[in-house]
Amino acid sequence: MENGIFITAEGPEGAGKTTVITMLAESLKADGYQVMYTREPGGIEIAEQIRSVILDTNNTSMDARTEALLYAAARRQHLVEKVIPAMEKGYIILCDRFIDSSLAYQGYARGLGMENVLTINQFAIENMMPSLTLYFDVESETGLARINQHKDREVNRLDLETLQFHHLVREGYHKLVQAYPDRIQVIDAGKSLEEVFSEAKKAVIKKISAQ
Ligand SMILES: Nc1ncnc2c1ncn2[C@@H]1O[C@H](COP(=O)(O)OP(=O)(O)OP(=O)(O)O)[C@@H](O)[C@H]1O
């Protein structure tokens, strides 16, 4: 039923995910592949509306479980409405964040427990896991400095978390890298953009060739 390839990009704030996978999408299209870039939370109207609620800086009273459930709900709708139809049409889907974000941010950094967050997400995704995850690893301080350089970038509720929270997010990702070594490819995102792009493209081409 599904002939496409589902690839996700993960990492802490400012790791360069969006920049690199947007470049990747253009580069793969130029190579003749059918490619779709999308993002989480969002990518379709309902999920973008959920995104606004989650990331609104005024929603300071949001409970951690509510947050985790909202991400899972946005994920479900995005999968059903956008990702699965594109998979069926044979697209290479490059998705900016997916379940590993929930495991690292809500499961580990918020302290809900990765197993608990995995359980609610299993209900949402029904085994629809990516075949490759590019994990862009960068020091939290470097990532935050990169996003803070851009005064026109909209600050969201998660950006305002403490440095300690962002350290935990990265630690959570490192645990996921250990748990899923076959799926998650680590990219050193502290390098230059050209080097990061080249490493990411190499990993994607390897996966496409192996399909
Ligand atoms: N390798 C790199 N070296 C230096 N700057 C970079 C690199 N990659 C991206 N940047 C810059 O860092 C900033 C953040 O990049 P980007 O928005 O792609 O990160 P992100 O991982 O998607 O962040 P977030 O998850 O917080 O939205 C941008 O200004 C981008 O130009």
Ligand SMILES: Cc1cn([C@H]2C[C@H](O)[C@@H](COP(=O)(O)O)O2)c(=O)[nH]c1=O
């Ligand atoms: C999917 C997902 C995302 N998050 C967090 C991570 C970021 O702080 C924001 C998304 O915004 P960005 O444009 O990617 O910076 O939401 C999360 O905590 N849990 C998730 O499942």
